[in-house]
Amino acid sequence: MTQVPIEQALQVAIAHHQAGRLTEAESIYRQILSVRPDHAEALNLLGAIAGQRGRVDSAIELIRQAIAAAPDNPIYRFHLGTHLQSQGRLDEAITGYQRALSLRADYPEALINLGNVWRTKRQFDQAIACYQRALEFRPDYADACNNLGNAWKDKGRLDLAIASYQRAIALQPQFAQAYTNLGNAWYDLGQLDRAIDFHQRALAINSRMVETHVNLGNAWRDKNQLDKAIACHQKALALSPDCADAHHNLGVVLQEKGQIDQSIACYQRALAIKPDLVEAHSNLGNAWKDQGQLDHAIACFERALALDPQYVVACDNLLTTLQYHPRSDARSLFDANQNWSRQYAQPLQRFQQPHGNGRDPERRLRIGYVSADFCDNVCALYILPLLHHHDRGKFDVACYAQVAFPDSFTKRMRDCVPHWRSIMGLSDAQAASLVREDQIDILIDLKLHTAQNRLLVFAHKPAPIQVTWLGYPGTTGMDSIDYRLTDPCLDPPGLDDAFYSERSIRLPDTFWCYDPLSGEPDVNALPCQQNEFVTFGCLNNFCKINIDVLGLWGRVLSAVPGSRLLLLAPQGSARQPLLDRLAADGIDSSRIECVARQPRPEYLHTYHRIDIALDTFPYNGHTTSLDSFWMGVPVITLAGKTAVGRAGVSQLTNLGLTELIAHTPEQYVQKTVDLATDRPRLAGLRAELRHRMQTSPLMDAARFARSIENAYRTMWRTWCAS
Numbered sequence: 001m002t003q004v005p006i007e008q009a010l011q012v013a014i015a016h017h018q019a020g021r022l023t024e025a026e027s028i029y030r031q032i033l034s035v036r037p038d039h040a041e042a043l044n045l046l047g048a049i050a051g052q053r054g055r056v057d058s059a060i061e062l063i064r065q066a067i068a069a070a071p072d073n074p075i076y077r078f079h080l081g082t083h084l085q086s087q088g089r090l091d092e093a094i095t096g097y098q099r100a101l102s103l104r105a106d107y108p109e110a111l112i113n114l115g116n117v118w119r120t121k122r123q124f125d126q127a128i129a130c131y132q133r134a135l136e137f138r139p140d141y142a143d144a145c146n147n148l149g150n151a152w153k154d155k156g157r158l159d160l161a162i163a164s165y166q167r168a169i170a171l172q173p174q175f176a177q178a179y180t181n182l183g184n185a186w187y188d189l190g191q192l193d194r195a196i197d198f199h200q201r202a203l204a205i206n207s208r209m210v211e212t213h214v215n216l217g218n219a220w221r222d223k224n225q226l227d228k229a230i231a232c233h234q235k236a237l238a239l240s241p242d243c244a245d246a247h248h249n250l251g252v253v254l255q256e257k258g259q260i261d262q263s264i265a266c267y268q269r270a271l272a273i274k275p276d277l278v279e280a281h282s283n284l285g286n287a288w289k290d291q292g293q294l295d296h297a298i299a300c301f302e303r304a305l306a307l308d309p310q311y312v313v314a315c316d317n318l319l320t321t322l323q324y325h326p327r328s329d330a331r332s333l334f335d336a337n338q339n340w341s342r343q344y345a346q347p348l349q350r351f352q353q354p355h356g357n358g359r360d361p362e363r364r365l366r367i368g369y370v371s372a373d374f375c376d377n378v379c380a381l382y383i384l385p386l387l388h389h390h391d392r393g394k395f396d397v398a399c400y401a402q403v404a405f406p407d408s409f410t411k412r413m414r415d416c417v418p419h420w421r422s423i424m425g426l427s428d429a430q431a432a433s434l435v436r437e438d439q440i441d442i443l444i445d446l447k448l449h450t451a452q453n454r455l456l457v458f459a460h461k462p463a464p465i466q467v468t469w470l471g472y473p474g475t476t477g478m479d480s481i482d483y484r485l486t487d488p489c490l491d492p493p494g495l496d497d498a499f500y501s502e503r504s505i506r507l508p509d510t511f512w513c514y515d516p517l518s519g520e521p522d523v524n525a526l527p528c529q530q531n532e533f534v535t536f537g538c539l540n541n542f543c544k545i546n547i548d549v550l551g552l553w554g555r556v557l558s559a560v561p562g563s564r565l566l567l568l569a570p571q572g573s574a575r576q577p578l579l580d581r582l583a584a585d586g587i588d589s590s591r592i593e594c595v596a597r598q599p600r601p602e603y604l605h606t607y608h609r610i611d612i613a614l615d616t617f618p619y620n621g622h623t624t625s626l627d628s629f630w631m632g633v634p635v636i637t638l639a640g641k642t643a644v645g646r647a648g649v650s651q652l653t654n655l656g657l658t659e660l661i662a663h664t665p666e667q668y669v670q671k672t673v674d675l676a677t678d679r680p681r682l683a684g685l686r687a688e689l690r691h692r693m694q695t696s697p698l699m700d701a702a703r704f705a706r707s708i709e710n711a712y713r714t715m716w717r718t719w720c721a722s
Contacts, residue, residue, distance in 0.1 A: 389705035
């Protein structure tokens with residue numbers, strides 16, 4: 001075969017190759033190589049066919065032979081990089097792309113792929129530099145704009161990401177992926193309507209984009225349009241039945257609808273398809289927690305962390321779940337929180353800087369609150385009265401809101417403070433910089449390890465004094481948070497002080513200042529006067545109900561003939577184990593009624609059916625008990641061994657009702673039985689409890705605000721003197 005026939009044969013082979021006739025093309029390439037074993041292009045193209053057929057190792061070997069034959073060809077180096085990248089051999093791929101670029105600097109495709117590798121390695125600055133350089137050589141390269149947007153989004157610069165996606169769309173108006181990426185960026189900023197619009201535009205261009213159906217479903221979910229969300233995820237699954245993300249996100253929506261059994265099935269299906277989907281392991285853990293299956297939940301969180309030790313969300317979920325577990329004690333909780341701090345917070349201490357805040361102990365202080373709960377959330381019952389009653393002459397208040405979807409409660413809180421900062425879409429470092437620029441003197445976390453916390457902002461120590469309060473009376477485990485607010489009943493002096501990383505500041509009266517935010521509904525007459533039987537009730541989160549709790553409740557029901565028990569419990573299989581446990585104590589299931597989670601007005605009306613509320617342990621009711629008192633329903637509590645288990649002690653002490661506090665299981669049963677059989681006493685409590693609430697420290701917002709402000713001032717004076 002002469003030189004001319006070889007080149008003619010090569011063109012014929014390339015035509016077959018481009019037409020998808022790989023067998024014919026491969027045969028001709030091999031014929032060429034039988035004559036010219038060092039024919040670089042035939043080796044390269046034969047490698048391309050091997051790659052197309054999934055024989056990547058063979059592809060790499062053939063392309064290496066092509067490079068040996070033509071070492072100065074940048075295209076071969078580029079192709080080698082792509083195959084190495086496909087195998088996850090990222091460092092070798094980087095070398096291949098860099099060698100291609102050393103041979104041809106104006107090689108936008110190599111720059112794009114190199115940027116993609118850097119992005120996979122989470123080296124976002126290097127990725128951005130590659131994409132920007134590609135655009136210098138080819139300003140109309142829409143793919144480069146889109147990928148640049150992805151890197152800016154990864155880096156937390158959503159403003160620059162949006163600009164890049166918009167530029168990509170301007171260059172290529174039918175660029176469906178850029179539309180959906182733009183929708184994702186708006187979603188991250190909490191702009192749901194814009195997110196939905198751009199996802200729908202993407203689907204108008206290409207209706208078969210599975211990822212976009214999933215993303216659109218997520219946006220509808222967050223607008224509380226759950227049926228639309230389900231329809232989107234089902235469309236995704238119709239297109240791709242083995243899409244793990246669609247199964248997972250469908251599970252999230254079903255969980256929000258209270259369909260926990262179906263939700264668990266979706267998570268399990270997602271994990272059968274993709275066993276390393278850490279988000280599914282974590283959310284499956286949350287679903288098991290909702291079912292009251294705490295051991296299953298903990299195992300799921302631990303599995304997620306084994307797969308990805310840096311997945312802080314799973315670790316936060318684990319820490320909050322441990323608070324509910326009967327085996328937890330102050331020491332074990334402290335150890336778990338300190339482990340969290342070592343893993344996630346302490347590595348960020350290198351970014352901490354000295355503070356230049358003026359050390360005048362009596363000057364007006366700049367206070368900052370950080371939370372995702374500046375919205376329709378139970379925490380609004382406590383945040384609003386405090387914000388409303390701050391002394392603006394002495395305290396300049398700012399709120400740093402991790403609120404994706406503001407609502408009417410957000411507006412009410414925003415109207416209470418002079419400074420409002422959204423930190424949605426900001427990285428921890430960016431949010432910390434914002435706090436530092438605002439020269440905040442005291443920064444207060446309102447979440448601890450509950451969902452959507454921003455504790456890693458505090459790890460940067462942007463304010464000289466940092467405090468935690470409200471999420472629950474526990475510890476963050478963090479050295480960079482100086483104080484925790486509590487009260488003398490939650491934390492009797494000297495009892496557990498060694499098990500908090502923060503210094504405990506005990507407010508004079510109460511950890512909580514409650515405002516029901518509505519006078520409705522009114523307290524009704526005692527239900528047992530009409531029913532002729534006593535109804536016990538517990539509307540706490542179902543995960544607080546455990547075997548020990550059910551054992552005491554069974555004893556109470558046995559001791560009060562004809563009594564009933566009304567519980568908040570998820571629909572489905574979660575209810576049968578509690579019925580079985582009570583049946584073991586001789587309690588017929590006809591005496592037990594379960595209700596599902598309800599909107600707040602309907603939930604409060606449920607108290608009209610309850611005579612006496614039974615507290616849970618080791619995690620007492622917090623907001624639920626305050627709601628119960630507000631509705632005239634007394635709560636019998638068992639004092640616990642941790643702060644979350646002494647909430648009932650604190651609240652009943654502030655109400656002057658310490659006789660409802662039990663210190664042993666036997667007392668819990670006896671006090672409940674005594675109250676259930678004393679109808680005049682029970683009726684009197686029903687009539688007076690709301691007034692007791694209104695006149696107690698639990699609802700004295702001005703007094704509470706002064707107490708917290710005094711605590712802030714003491715912290716500040718201590719820092720100024722240090």
